[in-house]
Amino acid sequence: MTPDPAHIATASDGPPGGAVAGAGCARHYRVAPGGTLAGEMRVPGDKSISHRAIMLGALADGETIVTGFLEGADSLATLAAFRRMGVEIEGPRAGRVCIRGVGRDGLQAPSAPLDVGNAGTAMRLLCGLLAGQPFASTLVGDASLSRRPMRRVTEPLARMGADIETSAAGTAPLSIRAVLRLHGIDYAMPVASAQVKSCLLLAGLYADGETCVSEPAVTRDHTERMLATFDYPVRRAGHRVCISGGARLRAAPVEVPADISSAAFFLVGASIADAADISLPAVGINPTRIGVLNILEAMGADISVTHRRQCGAEPVADLRVRSAPLRGIEIPAAQVPLAIDEFPALFVAAACADGETLLRGAEELRVKESDRIAVMAAGLAQLGVDAEVLPDGIRIQGRGRAPLSGGSVDSHGDHRIAMAFAMAALRADAPLLVRDCANVDTSFPGFAALAAGAGLRIAEATE
């Protein structure tokens, strides 16, 4: 089936008939079996790039115009934090944001703690940026973020001379005291984390000498690319990136591609549904983010990648996905950091594949917005899927053509788990209730409406 070009749905289209969006109450998805996915869909802007555009735009000299900005709660929290530090920001309006940069040394002390909600990227990157400021600040987050490990950033920052207090458990709130100077360090990260790398590079803007970070495996490189776009020198060689403090950033336009992490739900949904055929235009295909494409292709998915082009510093392409029988695979270790946010969706693909899928070396999944290994395994069990939890991964026995059962699964407030299970309903033989979905707004506002417009039988309900 060829997508109808006249029907181009976007995530900002209104809610589907009968859907009720709730404010301040628990939100769930009710998904009926028998849906499919068809047509062209514009998924919202990349979350990682949206955060970074606000941060670097705020620190630049001059005015930065951002287009395609993700108007999700996470990136809006970053935007609000910079407003509270005296940065004038217009928008977002239809994804357009205008940031009047205050220059590297122009931030003002916030009058109260900066609350970044559910956003791990905001907290960890801001921690590095704030560590080098001549004022004190405090970062706080929601219950989920307040459980996530922060020593991975506060320890290397302390080596740079930062003075940051965490809870006894090494979690937020983070109280950052003003220090006279930071100094560059040469740091080998024990975990492959773009948030840690980016945190240290942002601290490095304010440090004497050179700050170098080596990563055990390649992680997303949006910070490095965007620093270069803002004319800030960054030296990269293999798994090592270095920056020297003291230079200035020059404002530059940022065009944010569609988020491959949001597209992932549709890549999986269209692969597992019957008679599906969807097109996803202008999706970011940065090589450090395309693990989901590589893994789905190895599983037998029918995905075409066309019209490859550059969107500022980032490569993008149009993706087309059609239904295909999937087979279980052993996921190559090198793909893990390249697909780190896409595993909830990939586990649903594995549940619908023929044979076993094995993931190892992914202990990081246990410290995301939820413990994504445990929460996904519990939900898959509800759907009749045999999933064995491993310390650093999961073993999933795919059901092949046998349907998943319906019932009720709990997302534990994790946006990506909620969306992954919504897609699982495409292969269920009874209605599925996905609980606790309000946090989908952190990364994919309008998800239910977009999916409903494409043929998923989803409605939102409040309680």
Ligand code: S3P
């Ligand atoms: C992100 C990096 C990843 C990812 C997160 C966004 C970023 O986290 O899971 O959603 O924007 O740098 P880690 O770097 O901690 O793996």
